[in-house]
Amino acid sequence: MMRRGTILFIAVLGTCFGLGTGLRAPDQQEAFFAVRVYVDSGDDALAAYQAEVVISDGGASLVGVEGGNADAFTRAPYYDPRALHDGAGRVVIADFIRGSTPAPKGDVHVATLHFYGSIDAPMNAALHASGSGADNRIRAAVRLEPIERSVP
Amino acid sequence: MIGRTIFLLVSIGVIGIVAVGCENSARRVASADSSQQGDGISVPSQLGNPPIRLSYGDDAIGNVDAPADGSPGAGAPSPVSLSLAVNPGEELWVIAKAGRRATSLANDDTPGSGSLVTTLPGETEHVPVPLEHTSVDGNVSGYVASVNVKQRFYNPYDQKIEAVYVFPLPQNAAVNSFVMTVGDRTIRGVIREREEAEQIYEQARSMGHVASLMTQERPNVFTQNVANIEPGKAIEVDITYFNTLAYSDGWFEFVFPMVVGPRFNPPSVGREGIGAVGRSGIGASGQGTEVAYLKPTERSGHDISLSVLVDPGVEIEEMRSTTHTINTSRESGTARKVELQSKATIPNKDFVLRYRVASDRVKRGIVVQPDSDGAGGYFTMMLVPPRTLEHVERAPVEFVFVLDCSGSMNGEPLDIAKQAVDKALGRMLPIDTFQIIRFSSNTSALGRRPLEATPENLARGRRYLQGLDSGGGTMMIEGIKAALDFPHDRSRQRYVTFLTDGYIGNEDEILQAVHRKLGDARVFSFGIGSSPNRFLMDRMAKAGRGAVAYVGLDDRADEIMGVFFDRVSHPALTDLEADWGALGSVEAYPASVPDLFVGRPVVITGRFDGTLSGLRDRPVRVTGRLPNYGEVALTPAASMALSSGGLDAVWARMKIESIQQEARSERWSDRRTAKAVRPVALEHGLMSAYTSFLAVDSLSKTEGGYGVTVTVPVPTPEGVRYSTSVASD
Numbered sequence: 090m091m092r093r094g095t096i097l098f099i100a101v102l103g104t105c106f107g108l109g110t111g112l113r114a115p116d117q118q119e120a121f122f123a124v125r126v127y128v129d130s131g132d133d134a135l136a137a138y139q140a141e142v143v144i145s146d147g148g149a150s151l152v153g154v155e156g157g158n159a160d161a162f163t164r165a166p167y168y169d170p171r172a173l174h175d176g177a178g179r180v181v182i183a184d185f186i187r188g189s190t191p192a193p194k195g196d197v198h199v200a201t202l203h204f205y206g207s208i209d210a211p212m213n214a215a216l217h218a219s220g221s222g223a224d225n226r227i228r229a230a231v232r233l234e235p236i237e238r239s240v241p
Numbered sequence: 242m243i244g245r246t247i248f249l250l251v252s253i254g255v256i257g258i259v260a261v262g263c264e265n266s267a268r269r270v271a272s273a274d275s276s277q278q279g280d281g282i283s284v285p286s287q288l289g290n291p292p293i294r295l296s297y298g299d300d301a302i303g304n305v306d307a308p309a310d311g312s313p314g315a316g317a318p319s320p321v322s323l324s325l326a327v328n329p330g331e332e333l334w335v336i337a338k339a340g341r342r343a344t345s346l347a348n349d350d351t352p353g354s355g356s357l358v359t360t361l362p363g364e365t366e367h368v369p370v371p372l373e374h375t376s377v378d379g380n381v382s383g384y385v386a387s388v389n390v391k392q393r394f395y396n397p398y399d400q401k402i403e404a405v406y407v408f409p410l411p412q413n414a415a416v417n418s419f420v421m422t423v424g425d426r427t428i429r430g431v432i433r434e435r436e437e438a439e440q441i442y443e444q445a446r447s448m449g450h451v452a453s454l455m456t457q458e459r460p461n462v463f464t465q466n467v468a469n470i471e472p473g474k475a476i477e478v479d480i481t482y483f484n485t486l487a488y489s490d491g492w493f494e495f496v497f498p499m500v501v502g503p504r505f506n507p508p509s510v511g512r513e514g515i516g517a518v519g520r521s522g523i524g525a526s527g528q529g530t531e532v533a534y535l536k537p538t539e540r541s542g543h544d545i546s547l548s549v550l551v552d553p554g555v556e557i558e559e560m561r562s563t564t565h566t567i568n569t570s571r572e573s574g575t576a577r578k579v580e581l582q583s584k585a586t587i588p589n590k591d592f593v594l595r596y597r598v599a600s601d602r603v604k605r606g607i608v609v610q611p612d613s614d615g616a617g618g619y620f621t622m623m624l625v626p627p628r629t630l631e632h633v634e635r636a637p638v639e640f641v642f643v644l645d646c647s648g649s650m651n652g653e654p655l656d657i658a659k660q661a662v663d664k665a666l667g668r669m670l671p672i673d674t675f676q677i678i679r680f681s682s683n684t685s686a687l688g689r690r691p692l693e694a695t696p697e698n699l700a701r702g703r704r705y706l707q708g709l710d711s712g713g714g715t716m717m718i719e720g721i722k723a724a725l726d727f728p729h730d731r732s733r734q735r736y737v738t739f740l741t742d743g744y745i746g747n748e749d750e751i752l753q754a755v756h757r758k759l760g761d762a763r764v765f766s767f768g769i770g771s772s773p774n775r776f777l778m779d780r781m782a783k784a785g786r787g788a789v790a791y792v793g794l795d796d797r798a799d800e801i802m803g804v805f806f807d808r809v810s811h812p813a814l815t816d817l818e819a820d821w822g823a824l825g826s827v828e829a830y831p832a833s834v835p836d837l838f839v840g841r842p843v844v845i846t847g848r849f850d851g852t853l854s855g856l857r858d859r860p861v862r863v864t865g866r867l868p869n870y871g872e873v874a875l876t877p878a879a880s881m882a883l884s885s886g887g888l889d890a891v892w893a894r895m896k897i898e899s900i901q902q903e904a905r906s907e908r909w910s911d912r913r914t915a916k917a918v919r920p921v922a923l924e925h926g927l928m929s930a931y932t933s934f935l936a937v938d939s940l941s942k943t944e945g946g947y948g949v950t951v952t953v954p955v956p957t958p959e960g961v962r963y964s965t966s967v968a969s970d
Contacts, residue, residue, distance in 0.1 A: 166429070
């Protein structure tokens, strides 16, 4: 059982965005497309995060995980293979800062996810957790931004 | 400053642990830690933070102060603070470090005219290939290795290409990370069911996206495809794998194979073999997987560099490579760094590094990777034969030597095999019998039945041995039948010894035959040459409940055969059973533990659900049976070290191997095997015969078609003659 604080944490930070508008591929063809993942940590430094993207109805398959454009998060994040193949369409990614790169603040582009499938497959995102380091959990929100599609 | 803290990230179904640390603090921690501890073992964290150093200590497990919650730190402080306030029932996962690796093949139909190659009379012909360089970066802690392999593909032509490369990895490599780098962007590949990955890759290729696909053809042979490499552009692929090192007769062995040897595919193999063709003969073998070989007068620009950091946790007494010239340097503590002297070595033979350590601590310890909640985890340990075994003499033996006399053994390899058997003949006792069998396209033997080891018969055997010549195909199945099918002399233990390079494409058929025909015999395999088929050699020995040894071109065959005789000169410990004590319920592999021979420990890797703290009172105990002597107890693990990553991958890899072994012996359908293997591989993000790594850059789209497929040709292994082992163009 999760602790009360944890539940509250999720409730506050978990932010969902749909991607179902204006992205329908012609004739429902399968396409390659990418989605940017942003974590907005406000005034707090973002040193680590873990987020989940859920693709409804198995409409798209993850084919690559890339870093974002923030210096601290340019390397490819990690993903959880168990979540990816549990049949629930989950993509769980996470990363943390290494080296002396300063932790960014504000709306941070942390990752780009590459997919193959129906570009209008609904997607939702939730932030599992984020931190500024040294056990300092911070409040943040996650959002998705579609950026590209490529149909045959 | 960002601390060296582990975050516990909680969500609806998943709790993640993210290390938040910086490299500066990591170094400081490692340094401080090493100053606080004596003997220990450093295991690299998969989180990119410093190695977690935990004591092997001088104490037995029973004296280790394991925390009450079973969390890491038994007997030594951990440099990384783990926040493990996990609630019951919550799922944990630890993010794994990114990996590296890739490869591809190229054919002779090189497109365009972009190569800058000049060939003068009498000089080697330089062949342009799209694989420029492979760099190997290994890290060995205790006897667990993590290895990053980076392959750089470059398109030297004037049109777009797809590069295809067939390459080897260790037969027990647990490949769990794959990253493609395009320019300054890195894209982590995703593990997918193989068919799905292949379909998506084909789609990406046809649509002009840069994409890479890595598939497994054998446990030690892989294919890398890289699509849409534009002229003048480079793409890098990195993979990471984990494996446990072999140990025998006092030496640990780190091996990195560099080239796939040319295989012979008997008609029974269908299209499932691995073809061996010249550069101009792409497709001629009719096999689904094909390796193109350079002629002896040809040289590609592909070279390899290799570096390994070895830290067994105790002093290294001796370290050497008989295959390559190396430079070694002492690093901090007990670590040594090993590098190939040449940064641009031709990848035409296995790299073999052997080292001895000053104490038994490493091999007598249990290495544990606890789950983050402290309840359960993974472990690996060596089952070490008791020294008392060395004082027990063996019973009479029926030795059967089976020599591969096919074309690929022509020259030095066959000479080495002959030397080894000659040595063996000299070590027999009068109570033994022996037989010598040769096989290539057919089979023949010294006699109709094994001969007594009299001086006259031994001389006869030596004459027969010296008269053997090589040529033709590799019908190993006939050799197995000849060695195992004849009536068994019940008064003697039958030891069948195969001496071969293992260059065949029908491994499954061979392994099935060994399993079916073994009976009470034991099979020992000797891999001969610079790049033997270690998968086949290893699995034959396992299926045959024997042991494997390798004789490189620069090894002393007589010495290695001498060691073999020392080993079989004492009875093996059989019927091993384990009481896992406080580890609780354990799923351990290999599921069927092979016999324990003198000097030849067996590595066991398991998943446990108990706690470490209870090991003090309830240690692991293993017993075996010694024929005519009864039950023998093995010394329990004397110490414990903590691994921060990789053991889960090693365990899953061994589980997959176990499933496939059962599938072979029980003749499962491919569908049934796939159904059993896939869930394990997908859950652990592992490469397998049924899962593949795929990476697609959906953001960039190249113009035009996907261009020409270029197969990367490779040199024949050192000592292997092109003329007798590669199909003519």
